[in-house]
Amino acid sequence: MRIYIAKYGETLRNIAQRQNVALEELVPLNPQVASPDANLSGRQIKLPPPSASAGNRITDFKNEWIPLTPLTRMAQTDYDVLIVGSGAGGGAVLWRLCQQWGINGKKIGVVEAGDLLLPTHFYNIPTMSHPRAGRYFEKVSTPVDQTMFRELYAFGGRTLLWGLLAPRMPAFETADWPLPANELQFYYSIAERAMNVTPFYQKGSYFTSILLDRLHNYGFIDAIPFPVAVDQEATKYGQIHSNAAFSSIALFAEALNRRPFDLAVNSRAVEIITENKRVAGIRVMSADKKSHVLKAKTVVLAASTFQTPRLLLASGITGRAIGHYLTTHSLLGIAGYLDRKQFPEVLGNLGIVIPAREDRPFQLGIDGPPQGYNAYQQYQIEPLQEQLRIVPGAFGAVESQFENRVELDSAVRDEFGVPVIHVHFSYSKKDEEVIRQMKEGTLQLLSAVQAHPGEGGTFEVGPAVEAIHDSGTCRMGNDPDTSATDRYGQIHGISGLYVADNSVIPSSGTANPTLTTVALAIRTADYLIRQLK
Incomplete structure (x- = not known):
């Protein structure tokens, strides 16, 4: 003993x-x-x-850097809240519940379809350079049905490899959303603190400050440094700040230090169980294809833009908008060159964003050196370049169309018996016009920073593609005909069933979506806390 x-x-x-x-x-x-x-x-x-x-079975526990709970044990628990998915939305809901509840006897469970992959964001891993991480992401992620979209089935989801840019949506882009503007701004501020979003990542960089001055003088007076989700606090008082780049694992870590919760990986949710228009739990399949029923008063779906509507539809939960209104951002980049002699020898990193306006339906961004604004991870020794190659880009707003959708193919099922999905996505004429404006605006940006074309005499214009900023398939709203959830993320007509991932975002806007997803998820968690008193 x-x-x-x-x-x-x-x-x-x-x-x-x-x-x-x-x-x-x-x-x-x-x-x-x-x-x-x-x-x-x-x-x-x-x-x-x-x-x-x-003491001799290291291999049995080498990946257990976070406590895990067997599904057999979770099946014996009645959960107050059960979260499906561990990415940005799932992590934010868990963090907020643990922060606000503390030790109160409420039971929280989390199931993740993927396995433990990385224990932190890849920027925090010394061996993982940006180019190497790009190749790694291609290997570990899964393409979505002949689209540009990709999914990552792993604990932490795509927050393990996201770009860390965390701007707020401009107010005019959220004016039609079903929540007051001041309430959204309040939750943005909470999300920014939770994610350590800072506007000072490039502070002291000549590259950023010189090009900011050029943009302001040209007329881009709203150009600002990238807001980046990086903890810049130095190690002090014996407190180590080594987990600089944000991922949802940071939220899980803080939650774990506040109160217990159950977490199971390699646990695929395959069915939502309801009774009399109220959620009762979920059915989960383990990696060995064994079925487990987990009971819960409240279920929060944060599986992804594609997997959340798939799970709803496969469970017989229907709604006119579920799976529809799939949106993203159109993405366009144009390469140009700067004379290196115009800059000091110590260059620094470049990271600037120009938010959208009502007369400019796209967000402009520019980073560098060529490896990106996170170039501190590049250890290669290169000779001083005569020309600096930069690739400004634009994220364009994409119209929410009912026809852009995720639908089930009941004739084809995956290894867990769930129908696979087909994704239908195309740009509207309005989207094509925005893409034309994006090209024009990016060329103006190149002119503003005094960039010139390459040897061919013309700027290198990349193709317009879909960014991996998918959203909208379970969007929130007041009308069940045009939205899947109410203003707090609860599925219309099913009490206790919520959505808290990118899919709940009502419209694409132009800003990178992760901050918005976290803000809305925290807001949903606060609503749950009031409901579960």
């Missing part, structure tokens, strides 16, 4: 997780503990003796 002294805030449930002991073993050994979720700070807890082979 072993004796363990519980640390501050620990419960029998998270002691079981951290000591890799089944909760069912701990309960009879500690009859003095009234509840598995009671605060045990400073109390003596009896643990079973280690098994004979313990």
Whole structure:
């Protein structure tokens, strides 16, 4: 028998997780503990003796850098909130619930279809340069039905490899959304603090400051440095800030330090269970194809723009807008060159964004050197260049069209028995006009920063493609005919069933969507807290 002294805030449930002991073993050994979720700070807890082979099975636990819970154990729990997906939206909901609830006896569970992949954002891994990460993403992600979109099935989702740009949507782009403008701004401010968004990432960089001056003098007076989700706090007072680049794993880490929750990976949600127009739980398949029913008062879907409507439709939950209004951003880049002699020897990094306006339906951005604004990760030694190649780009607003959709193919099913999806997406005439304006605006930007064409005498214009900024397939709104959820992300007609990923964003706007997803997810979590008092 072993004796363990519980640390501050620990419960029998998270002691079981951290000591890799089944909760069912701990309960009879500690009859003095009234509840598995009671605060045990400073109390003596009896643990079973280690098994004979313990200490030699490193391979059994090498990936358990976060406590995991078997589905068999989760199937024995009645959850107050069950979250499907661990990306930006799922992580934000979990973080907010744990932050606001603390140790209160509520039970939270999370299921993730993918496995543990990276323990942090790739920028935080010294061996993972930007080009190498691009190749890595192509290997580990999955293309979506002959589109430019890609999905990443892994704990943390696409936040493991996102670009960290976190601008707010301009107010005119959210004017028709079903929430007050001041409320959205409030939740943007919470999301920015949670994600460590800073406008000072390029502070002191001559590259950024010189080109900002050129843009302002030319007339782009709204040009600003990139708002980037990077923790710039230095290590001090013995507190290490090594997890600089943000991913949802940072939210899971903070949540874990506040209260226990259950997490299962390699756990594919295949059916939403409802009773009398109210959610009752989900059915999950493990990697070995065993089925488990998890019970919950509230279910939050954060599986992705494609997988959330797929799960809803496969569960027989219908709504005219579910799966429809798929949108994204059109993306266009144009390459130009700057004379290196115009800049100091110590160049610095470049990161500038020009938000959209009502008369400019696209966001302009420019970064560099060639490796990108995150070029501090490039350790290659290169000779001083005579010309600096820059590739300004634009994200264009894409019209929300009912015909752009995700639909099930009931004739073809995946390995878990769920119908596969087909994605229908095309640009409207309005979108094509925006793309034309994007080209014109990007050429103006190149002129403003005094860039010139390459050897061919013309600027290199890239093709207009869909950015991996998919959204809209479960968008929020007041009208069930044109929206899948209400203003708080609850599916119309199903009490207790919520959506908190990119799919809930009502319209594309022009800003990178991750900050907006996190802000809306935190708002949904606050609503859940009020409902579950």
